[in-house]
Amino acid sequence: xxxxxxxxxxxxxxxxxxxxxxxxxxxxxxxxxxxxxxxxxxxxxxxxxxxxxxxxxxxxxxxxxxxxxxxxxxxxxxxxxxxxxxxxxxxxxxxxxxxxxxxxxxxxxxxxxxxxxxxxxxxxxxxxxxxxxxxxxxxxxxxxxxxxxxx
Numbered sequence: 160x161x162x163x164x165x166x167x168x169x170x171x172x173x174x175x176x177x178x179x180x181x182x183x184x185x186x187x188x189x190x191x192x193x194x195x196x197x198x199x200x201x202x203x204x205x206x207x208x209x210x211x212x213x214x215x216x217x218x219x220x221x222x223x224x225x226x227x228x229x230x231x232x233x234x235x236x237x238x239x240x241x242x243x244x245x246x247x248x249x250x251x252x253x254x255x256x257x258x259x260x261x262x263x264x265x266x267x268x269x270x271x272x273x274x275x276x277x278x279x280x281x282x283x284x285x286x287x288x289x290x291x292x293x294x295x296x297x298x299x300x301x302x303x304x305x306x307x308x309x310x
Contacts, residue, residue, distance in 0.1 A: 169221035172221070173222040173223060174189075176196065180267055184263060184267040195254070195257075195259060199265050199268035200226060201227070201253055203215075205236050206238055206240050206288065207236065207237055207284065209233040211283060212231070212236065215280060219276070241289050242289065242292075243291035243294060246292045247265065248261070266295055269297065273300045279307070281296075281300055282303060282304035285301060286304055286307070
């Protein structure tokens with residue numbers, strides 16, 4: 160049986176994302192990079208309004224989107240994470256048992272999102288976050304989001 164090209168392309172995109180994370184974060188391999196991607200995406204998703212979470216998901220590659228939606232309970236979002244410490248504690252809990260630093264993992268995934276997702280969508284995401292959590296995004300994207308968020 161031949162694998163449909165849509166599925167082959169989705170697998171290739173997922174491998175590219177995991178490789179990018181391995182390269183930027185020095186993770187031990189694809190399994191560790193996947194744990195990082197999942198933990199940070201879930202923490203971010205749960206901090207966004209359901210509509211913004213869906214808008215971000217629409218920009219993600221097919222398999223990444225599946226990882227993102229896995230276990231989501233929209234009726235319980237957005238969670239009230241007001242500080243960077245709260246956000247990173249959630250990432251750390253989601254990373255267990257992997258001994259990976261939550262701040263570095265978050266910065267790696269946010270940088271990957273900033274490089275691969277439409278900048279307007281990333282600005283919308285950033286503008287939903289408290290200032291201390293915004294600080295985890297690449298500086299150029301934070302500045303652009305701030306300018307875009309001024310009406």
